[in-house]
Amino acid sequence: DLGSDRSALLALRSAVGGRTLFWNATEASPCSWVGVNCEGNRVTVLRLPAMALSGQLPTGVFGNLTRVRTISLRFNALTGQLPTDLASCVNLRNLYLQGNFFSGEIPNFLFTLRDLVRLNLASNKFSGGISLGFNNLTRLRTLFLENNQLTGTFPPQFDVPKLEQFNVSNNLLNGSVPVKLQSFTKDSFLGNSLCGRPFESCFGNVTIPEENGNGGKNLSGGAIAGIVIGSVLAFLLILVILIVLCRKKNSNKKTSAVDIATVKHPEVEIPGEKTGEIENGGYGNGYSVAAAAAAAMAGNGKVEANGAGGVAKKLVFFGNAARVFDLEDLLRASAEVLGKGTFGTAYKAVLEMGTVVAVKRLKDVTISEREFKEKIEAVGAMDHENLVPLRAYYYSRDEKLLVHDYMTMGSLSALLHGNKGAGRTPLNWEIRSAIALGAARGVEYLHSQGPNVSHGNIKSSNILLTKSYDARVSDFGLAHLVGPSSTPNRVAGYRAPEVTDPRKVSQKADVYSFGVLLLELLTGKAPTHALLNEEGVDLPRWVQSIVREEWTSEVFDLELLRYQNVEEEMVQLLQLAVDCAAPYPDKRPSMAEVVMRIEELRRSSLREDHDPQPDLINDTEDISSR
Numbered sequence: 001d002l003g004s005d006r007s008a009l010l011a012l013r014s015a016v017g018g019r020t021l022f023w024n025a026t027e028a029s030p031c032s033w034v035g036v037n038c039e040g041n042r043v044t045v046l047r048l049p050a051m052a053l054s055g056q057l058p059t060g061v062f063g064n065l066t067r068v069r070t071i072s073l074r075f076n077a078l079t080g081q082l083p084t085d086l087a088s089c090v091n092l093r094n095l096y097l098q099g100n101f102f103s104g105e106i107p108n109f110l111f112t113l114r115d116l117v118r119l120n121l122a123s124n125k126f127s128g129g130i131s132l133g134f135n136n137l138t139r140l141r142t143l144f145l146e147n148n149q150l151t152g153t154f155p156p157q158f159d160v161p162k163l164e165q166f167n168v169s170n171n172l173l174n175g176s177v178p179v180k181l182q183s184f185t186k187d188s189f190l191g192n193s194l195c196g197r198p199f200e201s202c203f204g205n206v207t208i209p210e211e212n213g214n215g216g217k218n219l220s221g222g223a224i225a226g227i228v229i230g231s232v233l234a235f236l237l238i239l240v241i242l243i244v245l246c247r248k249k250n251s252n253k254k255t256s257a258v259d260i261a262t263v264k265h266p267e268v269e270i271p272g273e274k275t276g277e278i279e280n281g282g283y284g285n286g287y288s289v290a291a292a293a294a295a296a297m298a299g300n301g302k303v304e305a306n307g308a309g310g311v312a313k314k315l316v317f318f319g320n321a322a323r324v325f326d327l328e329d330l331l332r333a334s335a336e337v338l339g340k341g342t343f344g345t346a347y348k349a350v351l352e353m354g355t356v357v358a359v360k361r362l363k364d365v366t367i368s369e370r371e372f373k374e375k376i377e378a379v380g381a382m383d384h385e386n387l388v389p390l391r392a393y394y395y396s397r398d399e400k401l402l403v404h405d406y407m408t409m410g411s412l413s414a415l416l417h418g419n420k421g422a423g424r425t426p427l428n429w430e431i432r433s434a435i436a437l438g439a440a441r442g443v444e445y446l447h448s449q450g451p452n453v454s455h456g457n458i459k460s461s462n463i464l465l466t467k468s469y470d471a472r473v474s475d476f477g478l479a480h481l482v483g484p485s486s487t488p489n490r491v492a493g494y495r496a497p498e499v500t501d502p503r504k505v506s507q508k509a510d511v512y513s514f515g516v517l518l519l520e521l522l523t524g525k526a527p528t529h530a531l532l533n534e535e536g537v538d539l540p541r542w543v544q545s546i547v548r549e550e551w552t553s554e555v556f557d558l559e560l561l562r563y564q565n566v567e568e569e570m571v572q573l574l575q576l577a578v579d580c581a582a583p584y585p586d587k588r589p590s591m592a593e594v595v596m597r598i599e600e601l602r603r604s605s606l607r608e609d610h611d612p613q614p615d616l617i618n619d620t621e622d623i624s625s626r
């Protein structure tokens with residue numbers, strides 16, 4: 001009953017702490033606690049995403065929560081194995097445990113939870129193999145296992161009938177992809193040593209001849225003799241051509257982009273060749289952008305091996321920035337994948353002379369070269385200290401590259417939601433409010449370029465940070481370059497309610513997204529992802545519901561609460577965020593006003609001397625007992 005649900009939750013709270021400490025244990029019913037929903041007087045939903053939970057999940061908790069349908073403990077710091085009594089949650093449909101430190105094998109009892117629809121165990125430390133037990137999960141639609149340490153081969157009979165979303169990338173799997181998973185794209189499998197569709201055949205380039213429709217056995221002796229003689233002649237002819245070609249090549253030895261093009265494509269791992277480089281979630285193992293670009297261009301005949309024809313395309317540089325490198329340098333650079341975005345894949349490229357740049361390979365560019373040039377020139381002309389500068393671009397039929405300055409500290413998103421483990425620099429108020437201000441100034445600058453100029457895709461992965469944590473806004477102006485098929489779809493949590501076409505985003509809609517970004521900075525929570533549509537927090541609604549109940553302190557990231565004497569300013573920034581995320585565009589402030597208000601509240605917080613109070617637990621208790 002509800003009583004045992006309640007004691008189970010309290011047992012959970014004393015084991016894993018975090019923001020569950022805000023639960024008001026004097027209340028008889030747990031149904032109003034943050035993250036808890038009830039139906040029919042039983043707990044049915046337990047959502048504690050990014051609540052700073054840590055330690056092991058105890059046994060004896062889930063055995064009591066027998067009616068629970070959704071458990072979300074994603075993005076916490078939970079460790080150890082999953083408790084076996086999770087098996088008692090027989091109504092469980094959604095289990096989101098991604099972004100923790102869970103370890104051990106994927107436990108067999110999960111396969112007895114026949115109602116499971118969504119299972120996300122990504123970004124943990126699960127090891128061991130992938131079991132056929134998944135086949136029992138006949139309702140499972142989502143299975144995310146990426147970024148773990150799973151080993152071995154897939155059972156060939158692996159077949160989860162309803163599976164729609166699937167990812168096992170960045171594990172240590174090898175062997176062939178089972179037939180029933182071959183309809184998923186490479187993205188679902190990257191960072192393993194797998195072969196067979198969607199990768200190259202496990203058997204190299206040998207093609208197995210197809211059976212002749214009318215039956216080879218009917219061929220007459222004469223026909224067979226003809227085929228044999230024909231084959232021998234063809235073979236001799238090929239041999240002669242090869243010899244001639246070899247002679248020619250030897251007399252003309254020279255390194256060229258075409259040679260670079262023969263670099264092995266990284267996505268096609270040869271079993272057994274894999275090194276253990278996938279820690280830290282990195283994908284790249286020495287893959288070069290160059291290889292792919294060169295391959296495309298070489299295939300196209302656009303780069304002349306000897307440069308004689310002069311058709312070779314050049315990198316086009318912006319502004320008066322000196323051309324410190326050229327296409328050749330870029331093609332020779334070693335590169336590593338930074339991530340995949342809506343508009344393509346971003347790489348970090350280290351040029352031979354040590355310069356580091358970020359290269360974005362755009363996909364789905366459908367506009368003409370002239371139009372592309374016009375639009376990209378406008379982007380390149382933007383010049384502000386809070387924007388990521390675009391240095392150069394490259395345009396050919398098959399390849400469109402953008403070269404940006406590389407931002408050492410990565411994105412705000414990674415900083416807020418990435419590495420939660422030890423050794424992470426806590427993001428204090430100083431840093432966060434400075435990032436808010438920098439980002440606001442960057443967007444304000446864009447808006448000052450004209451009433452119709454907007455960013456269109458403001459989110460934390462597009463706020464990048466320099467070595468000294470200065471914020472720079474990236475990805476502006478790209479939505480107009482690509483075709484409608486790659487309109488941003490991952491921004492649901494940031495998108496203003498009035499936006500229907502993601503490529504037509506007004507300045508006021510930018511302000512809304514910026515408001516969500518501020519909420520993210522203050523709460524440490526990630527807004528809803530469209531991909532996990534049943535999951536995530538609708539930040540504006542969540543914050544408003546809590547502020548309405550005068551539990552304002554509860555929204556703040558625990559890391560921020562260490563700095564109690566800036567709470568006043570935090571509340572002011574929260575108010576600004578809520579104003580920005582107003583449902584009606586007219587009610588939202590302009591970016592210029594946003595900048596002014598952040599400057600103002602930062603001035604007042606910096607006037608006083610703020611000593612951090614490092615005793616976290618005391619702070620949280622102070623707040624919860626107020």
Ligand SMILES: Nc1ncnc2c1ncn2[C@@H]1O[C@H](COP(=O)(O)OP(=O)(O)OP(=O)(O)O)[C@@H](O)[C@H]1O
Pocket residue numbers: 338339340341342343344345346358360388404405406407408410411457461462464474475488490
């Ligand atoms: N100039 C850069 N310096 C450092 N990291 C970068 C740079 N540009 C992009 N990144 C990182 O590379 C990853 C992919 O970036 P990309 O812009 O392609 O996609 P995204 O921001 O995740 O999504 P979208 O394309 O929808 O904006 C992100 O994690 C981003 O933080």
